[in-house]
Amino acid sequence: MNRWKDWYEQGKRDMERAVLDLEYKYYEWACFTSQQSAEKVIKGLALKLGLNLWGHSLTEILHILSSKADIPVEIKEKAKLLDLYYIPPRYPNGFPAGKPADYFTEKQAKEAIDAASDIIRFCEGILFK
Helix, strand or coil, rough: CCCHHHHHHHHHHHHHHHHHHHHHHHHHHHHHHHHHHHHHHHHHHHHHHHCCCCCCCHHHHHHHHHHCCCCCHHHHHHHHHEEEEEEECCHHHHHCCCCCHHCCCHHHHHHHHHHHHHHHHHHHHHCCC
16 A cells, blocks of 8 residues: 555645744744655655655655656755754754754744745645646
């Protein structure tokens, strides 16, 4: 059974959560949740195309996926941005002092949401052709 749609739908739900995180000023979580949203939708696309991918680096996942689909440079760049938001938004030891909330801004959160939204739209263009 191919569960690509489950991954896609959870990724879309994670995007809804990222928007809520932004609204409530949890900027670090908006960044992380945006990364998670894109990761799940990309993994859904991979499953639909016959690949079962592991790991969390969007850059690496898209590199592998490029054997099945043409990935535009701008999508790869957005993935690189989101890769920066996998660990640091969650762990205080990602910084020399302070907690993640001290380091993440509204601007970063909006950029993360925009990047994930663009990646999701790209994937939807293949998923729902």
